[in-house]
Structures are given as C-alpha cells and as structure tokens.
Amino acid sequence: MTRASDFKHRVRARMRVTGETYTAARAALLASPPPERARHEQQRIVARWFDDGGRLRAIPARRKVRVAVLLEILRRFTPGEVLTEAEIGVRLREVHPDVAFLRRELVGCGYLSRSGGTYRVSTEAPARTATERRELPVWERVWLPEFLAGWASR
Incomplete structure (x- = not known):
C-alpha cells in the first residue's frame, strides 16, 4: 500500500510540473x-x-x-x-x-x-x-x- 501511495505522489508531482494528464504522467514514470x-x-x-x-x-x-x-x-x-x-x-x-x-x-x-x-x-x-x-x-x-x-x- 505504501509503495502505491508513494508512486501516486510521484505521478501527481510529475503532473504538477509537466502539466500531463494522470495517465500520461503514470506512463512516463513507468517507462x-x-x-x-x-x-x-x-x-x-x-x-x-x-x-x-x-x-x-x-x-x-x-x-x-x-x-x-x-x-x-x-x-x-x-x-x-x-x-x-x-x-x-x-x-x-x-x-x-x-x-x-x-x-x-x-x-x-x-x-x-x-x-x-x-x-x-x-x-x-x-x-x-x-x-x-x-x-x-x-x-x-x-x-x-x-x-x-x-x-x-x-
């Protein structure tokens, strides 16, 4: 649960910085x-x-x-x-x-x-x-x- 929560924080941080959608930010982090x-x-x-x-x-x-x-x-x-x-x-x-x-x-x-x-x-x-x-x-x-x-x- 903690790892998923940390990952969501990273996705949302990337969204704020890049302006990407959640899906795009998540895909970029996974890649x-x-x-x-x-x-x-x-x-x-x-x-x-x-x-x-x-x-x-x-x-x-x-x-x-x-x-x-x-x-x-x-x-x-x-x-x-x-x-x-x-x-x-x-x-x-x-x-x-x-x-x-x-x-x-x-x-x-x-x-x-x-x-x-x-x-x-x-x-x-x-x-x-x-x-x-x-x-x-x-x-x-x-x-x-x-x-x-x-x-x-x-």
Whole structure:
C-alpha cells in the first residue's frame, strides 16, 4: 500500500510540473529507469566529486557528470526562491571558488533564471529534447520533478 501511495505522489508531482494528464504522467514514470539505479549513480558521482565537507573537488568536464554535480548543488536552494547575484555567490562559494562558472551552468541548464540582477530558482523542470535527455543524468528525470514539487528529501 505504501509503495502505491508513494508512486501516486510521484505521478501527481510529475503532473504538477509537466502539466500531463494522470495517465500520461503514470506512463512516463513507468517507462523511466528505476529510481534506485539512478539514485545509486548519483550517490557514486557525489562521492567522487565532493569532499566530506560538501565542497566540489573540481568541475567535471563531461556534461552528464557536470549536470549531476549541478543537481547536487541545486539541493542548497528552494524552488521559487529569488536571490541577488551576491546571495547566489555566497552559496556557490561554499561549494567551489569558480562561482561565475557554476552560476552560468545553473542558468544554462534551466535550474536558475536571471532577470536583471536577480536570480530565481526554477519551479518547473526544463523542457528537454530527446538528445538532451540521453546526454543528461537519469537522476534529473527522477529527482528534479519531486524536488520542484516539494517532495524531494532535503
């Protein structure tokens, strides 16, 4: 019963984020890779690229790994949160000294949006092409909709 209830929460979270019908959201979740495997891969990447203090050792060159790292950094923010460039810088500096690169990457991936001097943490999952979905970590499809809907564990 609990597993079915959890799955329904995931379906409804996906519906809120994507605007899909229940049937379409359910079908998409059933067709997606198992979350356990995606979670394990994300944990492996985090263990390799972050030290025990939560600082990024280096910025990965491979896009898939870099986006997995950005998803981990995104956990430090709240969906819908509006911050100045200085506030973003303070949070990102806790992770890595190259704040400008991380900020640009977060904007480029659609996790942050910029308007003037303020940044807003996305409340909707970015639209991805089929090619982008293949190039990005599965964890984005598993975790991001729940995070944006407020279901992700913090």
